Amino acid sequence: MALHALVQTGVSTLVVVPTIDLLHQWYARLVNALGTRIGTWYSSEKEIQPITVTTYPSAWSHAETLGNLFKLLIFDEIHHLPAPSWHEIALMCAAPYRLGLTATYPHQDNFRSPYAKSKASTNDQLKLFDAINPNDPQALLNELVGPVLYRKHIDELTGEQLAEYRTQRIRVDLYEHEKNAYDAAYATFNGYKRASRLQETHGSAWWHEFTRRSAFDAEARRAKVAELKWKTIIHQAQGKLDVLDQLLRTHRHQPMLIFTAHNRFAYRIARQHLIPVITHQTKAAERKAILDGFRSDTYRVIVTTKVLNEGIDVPTAKVAVILGGSASDREYVQRLGRVLRKQGNAEAILYEVIVRNTADEQIAKRRQPKNKINDFQ
Known part of the structure; x- marks a missing residue:
């Protein structure tokens, strides 16, 4: 969709992404698809081209420089835009064309902003953004970028664009x-x-x-x-470790991502099974080496927390195990998305391991409707 927008508008474009990893992925895809020089603007590397890729932090920090240079804004993972400060990127850019992309758009009852007006006076236009509740991300996105025009559910994309998948919820008991x-x-x-x-x-x-x-x-x-x-x-129940042992044996020949709620449990699993771990403490060079090793089959398993929820492309990963997390359905969809990259006819599997008769069940229930999973008692 982004490439279609680039081609059809034919104007200077700024692509805004949340992470440096995603910036590099966009850069590679755009170079391959368009065969032209692509600019990047982040950290110490700042080169402006008619099509440039930047990060949310860099776009916000340099909005006064970038704001009048582009006619099309493309926000990847646009659910980040309503965050404090970052929505100022859209406010300070003069681009008349705007496109937002995400698999986890904020919940909404309709696609039309309650603040939309058919006609506004000059005075009303000056007050346009004062009327927006900053705690209402839907209204903010509708005003800054526009209403939702197109959406697809994951199940509508499986088979062709995304891998076929199944999810399984496994319950465990606490030790006495x-x-x-x-x-x-x-x-x-x-x-x-x-x-x-x-x-x-x-x-x-x-x-x-x-x-x-x-x-x-x-x-x-x-x-x-x-x-x-x-x-x-x-979050660190021994029963979850027991199930993980079984899953590692069952899928010993398949690339696997393991998600935990906290760093301590991730490092515990890494030490116990001698597998690489990525957290917010992992340095950039080490993170790149681990992901490259995972893509080349040097490493078969990675354990992580929230830092790999989005912004990575690992098409070989077809098994994900959630041992803990928040009640956010956004986080659930993001983690499922890590294993949905289509690769042949391989099926993706997402395991969710929860503790029976505890608050863990309520947390899991809130992030994923029961009728969409296979529930193993």
């Missing part, structure tokens, strides 16, 4: 000592939540208020420590 510790910690956390009535007084923002209070209120602090404890127990 884990269960005792979990029950005690969860009781402390839940007791405070009920007694404070934060959900009644603060609605969807209750957890942020709870976290704020934990900085100065002793009871809130005790509940916060308990919350961190029970989350650690379910």
Whole structure:
């Protein structure tokens, strides 16, 4: 779609992406597809060409330089644009043509901005962006880039553009000592939540208020420590490691990505199985070496946290294992997307390992509807 927009408009274009890895991927694809010189603008490498690729941080930092040079803006992973500061990229660019791409557009009830007006006076136009709630990413994107014009569900793309796939949810039990510790910690956390009535007084923002209070209120602090404890127990449950051992044996000849909720568990798995790990602490050169080794089959498995949710292209990966994560369906779709690159007729498999009869089940339920998965008790 981006290439069609480039060809049909025939104007100077700035492509904005979230990571340097994606910048290099876009650069390679554009060079191969168009056979022309492509500019890049990031870090110490800054070269302007009629078609230039940059990152969100670089585009924001140099918006005064880039803002009047391009007539078409292409935002890859546009769900990042509403973030504080980054939406200023679109505000400070004069480009009349704009295109956004993402597999995880913010949830919406309709495609039309509630702030859209059929006709506005000069005074109204000056106030255009003042009317937008910065906490409403849909309205912000509609005003800065435009409404959604085209969308496809993953299931509509499988078979031709994407690999066929299946998902399996595997439940495990806590060991007795884990269960005792979990029950005690969860009781402390839940007791405070009920007694404070934060959900009644603060609605969807209750957890942020709870976290704020934990900085100065002793009871809130005790509940916060308990919350961190029970989350650690379910995110690093021994039963998940037992299942992972089985999956590594079952798929010993297939490239695999393992996703965890936290660095500590990722490093624990890496040490136990002697496999490379990528986290936010991994240096750029090491990260590149690991990914190159994975693509060349030097490494068969990588364990990671959230840093590989998006921005990498590893078409050989056809097995993903989620051992922990947030309740975000965006994160789920992004992780599934890592194994959906089509390669022949290979089927992609996503395993989701959760702890039975704990909050882990509710977290998993919120990020992925039950009727779309094979649920193994």
